[in-house]
Amino acid sequence: MDAEEFRRRGKEMIDYVAEYLENVEQRPVYPDLEPGYLRSLIPSEAPLEPESYEDIMKDMERVIMPGITHWHSPYFFAYFPAASSYPAMLADMLSTAIGCIGFSWAASPACTELETVMLDWLGKMLQLPESFIAGTDGQGGGVIQGTASEATLMSLLAARCKAVRRVQTYTSDKSEVEIFSQLVAYTSEQVCATLGTTPSCAFDQITELGPICNGENMWMHIDAAYAGSAFICPEFRPLLNGIEGHSTVGLNGFWYLKIFFCLSTPVNRVKKRTDIIGAFKMDPLYLKHENQESGLVTDYRHWQIPLGRRFRSLKLWFVFRMYGLQGLQAHIRKQVALAKEFESLVRADKRFEICAEVVLGLVCFRLKGSNELNQNLLKKITNSREIHLVPCQLSGRFVLRFVICARTTESRHIQQAWQHITQLTFELLQEPNH
């Protein structure tokens, strides 16, 4: 495929993508097929000679689309929002075309520098304390991690490294592994200090946890993977109160903003960049460059587990500028309002109960009654394939999670979803066993 053919195929692909996203709500949101369906539809080996592009695109509808759970359907209410916006997609195309690997400043200066500045923009949007901002000579700063799990793992490793060094300053005869065996990580049932847990979007009291961590000289990591981005709205920002006083804190999150960024934008923020760099520094000769001696340079490979990294901050740049802070706030408020609308519908039906406070875009609800009853209701919902949601367990109870996910979900989808749920409930309660 040469550049000319790419121009033609690329424009066809733009139309295919636009068509897909405009009409995704007409596809069944959850696929109806058996595990292993795909293997029998395609050859068991790669072709020796090139195939035609037309044949591959035909197979998109024959092989791939029947097996897709459509995360961007407005009837998708499962897990948490994934990621899609047109500006982010355009930025993604640019990032792929530039195709640099930003493991060091020299490997592509714009890739590193735009990331630093975009995470400062984000830090200011979140009204983080000055100490979290890189600025021109700050000690803090942020990094885009590949996934939220990596962000948490990085924080954990950095905390361990820091603790080991502290112990070694007063007991130089102890080996690392001996010290490891004495380290303690405190977690709750949901892992670490969390703002917006996955099952129910619950919030830990950072203002209470913080002083304890400070007093005991403990690293505090806050996971705000889902809720973090909502803090760009002043009305939600108080949920983050309490991070100011900490000597050491990691903060990851921003799934919500991923609605705009597409995948892969959890970020880690640290107050002291040396804390996180200390755990991971690696400097082989082939990665050294003249400017790294200057102290002005960030080499992000020291901030993460992977060596390589894409030019991911382009997405933030496009999205921040094309929506503006007010546009992003408006979107978050709309998602929350839709969740509140669903909550009202549930509360108005006495057969149902709300199982956790609705703060952002997640509504936890269930039929009053046994877990089995709710399991059967979810089975009916899943099998109908008109809407898609997943359960969680709260204090031993089987609960249904309804999350506003797609960027294109509107009030009419909420109303239809609720009508559908009540219809299935009606059928369920008619069945002889109930």
Next chain:
Amino acid sequence: MDAEEFRRRGKEMIDYVAEYLENVEQRPVYPDLEPGYLRSLIPSEAPLEPESYEDIMKDMERVIMPGITHWHSPYFFAYFPAASSYPAMLADMLSTAIGCIGFSWAASPACTELETVMLDWLGKMLQLPESFIAGTDGQGGGVIQGTASEATLMSLLAARCKAVRRVQTYTSDKSEVEIFSQLVAYTSEQVCATLGTTPSCAFDQITELGPICNGENMWMHIDAAYAGSAFICPEFRPLLNGIEGHSTVGLNGFWYLKIFFCLSTPVNRVKKRTDIIGAFKMDPLYLKHENQESGLVTDYRHWQIPLGRRFRSLKLWFVFRMYGLQGLQAHIRKQVALAKEFESLVRADKRFEICAEVVLGLVCFRLKGSNELNQNLLKKITNSREIHLVPCQLSGRFVLRFVICARTTESRHIQQAWQHITQLTFELLQEPNH
């Protein structure tokens, strides 16, 4: 931005990308600027209100492009090949548009199943033993990891988990951390058993290492991050001989094929999938699905550190089919031939020496003489910005690495690069200090 505007902007972006890649060789391959250049070119905070798309695209040339190291310039000979092909870019657009997160089979069956089958295709292209193939009921199989570092880390964690379990079967009173302190990982100067090291593309003798690992019941991990993909050519496949006999082996790699796939396609292959899954299994209720009980289902979240994962196998599918095995082999052979061409040029000039056997696309060379002399030559090359390469250290000697990287590098670029290097050498040797 609505779908209509996306159609328009998307097509403009396709033209921008095609134009960029067609003419990238006319840009200076390595940027000429000081650390911190970018911050002063853009505002210090995100805009409150949306900006125009035209303004953002204007800033691409004003702010971003001057700070790019052009990895896809045919004059880029640094590090290792990154990643670019037109079919891979098209697949990437699709993957972004579908935007599913494939942490479980149910979260998007096609995402999981295509990955399993594509890695079987790749396994067969590499003529891996049958035990590495998933098939319909195999115990082996592959997974696409985010980066090569994660692939290696996964293997290490899986090996540790397996060793701890083995020790616990005969000493049940020992804690995990006590066992950790007794575990030993054997590495060479380049980390683990490696096929194609980063500094010089050296190859470990797997046929010798293998029986030792087998005899001692050790997990063997082979890093073939750079060289792995070349094994799809029968003439390079013998370098992989020796993996057949192992009870446990991890294999990651395929940077070379990344030329076609764009970023993020290192894969881990295992002979026994339960070994790798054991270290990472996590099953909260909200990720459970009906089909997982069937035993037919792969939930890739257990194979990796992150929870989320993109639909990355689409790239493999597009690339395997649009190039065919023969097209991929032809490309690898061309890259190797270009490296051999450069090697011949170096060998014909008695002032230079070749520092390591040229097996694939990397040529390690230096001026006969001091490290300082070679450092000065590299400085001249870097400052000229006509070609870009990085050094390595081999047995205490400062060595220049010349890697065939871009898909579009041709003989004329090699010839020009060599002419440029000899011209700078001539100037260097004229200087008073020499």
